[in-house]
Amino acid sequence: MTGEKSKAAIFSEVGKALEIREFNLPDKIEKGAALCKVTMSTICGSDLHTINGRRNEPLPLILGHEIIGTIVALGEGLEYDGLGNKLAIGDRVTWTIMASCGNCYYCRNGLPQKCEKLAKYGHTCSTQPPHLTGGYAEYIYLFSGTVIYKIPESISDEIATPANCALSTSINAVETIGLQEGETVLIQGAGLLGLNLVALAVEAGAKKVFITDVMQSRLDLAKRFGAHVCLNLKDLSPDEVVSQIRAHTGGYGADVAIEVCGVSKVVPQAVQALRIGGRYLVAGLVTPGSNLDIDGNQLTRKYLTVKGIHNYHPKHLGMALKFLEKYSGKYPFGELVGKVFPLSQINEAIKEASSGEFVRVGVRT
Ligand SMILES: [Zn+2]
Numbered sequence: 001m002t003g004e005k006s007k008a009a010i011f012s013e014v015g016k017a018l019e020i021r022e023f024n025l026p027d028k029i030e031k032g033a034a035l036c037k038v039t040m041s042t043i044c045g046s047d048l049h050t051i052n053g054r055r056n057e058p059l060p061l062i063l064g065h066e067i068i069g070t071i072v073a074l075g076e077g078l079e080y081d082g083l084g085n086k087l088a089i090g091d092r093v094t095w096t097i098m099a100s101c102g103n104c105y106y107c108r109n110g111l112p113q114k115c116e117k118l119a120k121y122g123h124t125c126s127t128q129p130p131h132l133t134g135g136y137a138e139y140i141y142l143f144s145g146t147v148i149y150k151i152p153e154s155i156s157d158e159i160a161t162p163a164n165c166a167l168s169t170s171i172n173a174v175e176t177i178g179l180q181e182g183e184t185v186l187i188q189g190a191g192l193l194g195l196n197l198v199a200l201a202v203e204a205g206a207k208k209v210f211i212t213d214v215m216q217s218r219l220d221l222a223k224r225f226g227a228h229v230c231l232n233l234k235d236l237s238p239d240e241v242v243s244q245i246r247a248h249t250g251g252y253g254a255d256v257a258i259e260v261c262g263v264s265k266v267v268p269q270a271v272q273a274l275r276i277g278g279r280y281l282v283a284g285l286v287t288p289g290s291n292l293d294i295d296g297n298q299l300t301r302k303y304l305t306v307k308g309i310h311n312y313h314p315k316h317l318g319m320a321l322k323f324l325e326k327y328s329g330k331y332p333f334g335e336l337v338g339k340v341f342p343l344s345q346i347n348e349a350i351k352e353a354s355s356g357e358f359v360r361v362g363v364r365t
């Protein structure tokens, strides 16, 4: 690989267009690491947060963490994927959005996604070698501590690409809040996480799935993913939303609520809409300053459980692929990537993604 180069889109400053630059491919693949040729990336909401300056990342960097690719080189000792399948050059793969050390306090206590030495793809400064650590590029270097998964042939590129962010996080959400068969669930936000959650809740046997959003097109899509009651926050007051949920749950309120819209002002609504003893998972408040205006008295008197999650455990990506293998034909997963651009048109792709017309916009290299 010595002498070969990779194009990559560099984000260096808020308000400045991304620039295509070239980097040398690494001379050496470290033990446990890998080099992949990127097939496709999708633009996640968190990439747009960074581009718009709503969250701070070390700059300059190559954005993009929802990625799939093919293996070009494997470092010593990296032989198997997360499900125990043998890895080889040319395999079509996805991988965890992060690399963890495996030894620190959090790695040893079941939270490798919060590793003290965490490296996250699309969130790491590109100044230092191996430089190529984001999806908007021709190649990506996978650090040791990344869990790779072979993608089953039946799953298309468009369906597989966002699985290592949104679907894996959604699976973590359902597991963390312990959604049970026969329960009622309120999902706040019909972005990709919310749409995934609808399908996951339906397959988990939820009795009723409510979803809120401000975009009718997203709510219409949620309906096709199996949501029973779609509530448009543009048309309804917070009190009306709560009373509709109560009306559908025998007056008690929902058993479970999951926030995945990233807007802190919806939190009081879920606190109101949950039944006594209800459980609330806050999974979308990834930007600093997401202050909450809730009456703590309600948490106490209603016996509420409130939890947070951020990203996911590597096992959740394996579960995501299994879920897609089984259900991607049953739900409109194939419609989620609305438009695909070449890497050379990355700025047009970002503009399209920002318009919100499509759940995801893709970048192909
Ligand atoms: Zn993401």
Ligand SMILES: [Zn+2]
Residues within 6 Å of the ligand: 100, 101, 102, 103, 104, 105, 106, 107, 108, 112, 114, 115, 116, 117, 118
């Ligand atoms: Zn660690």
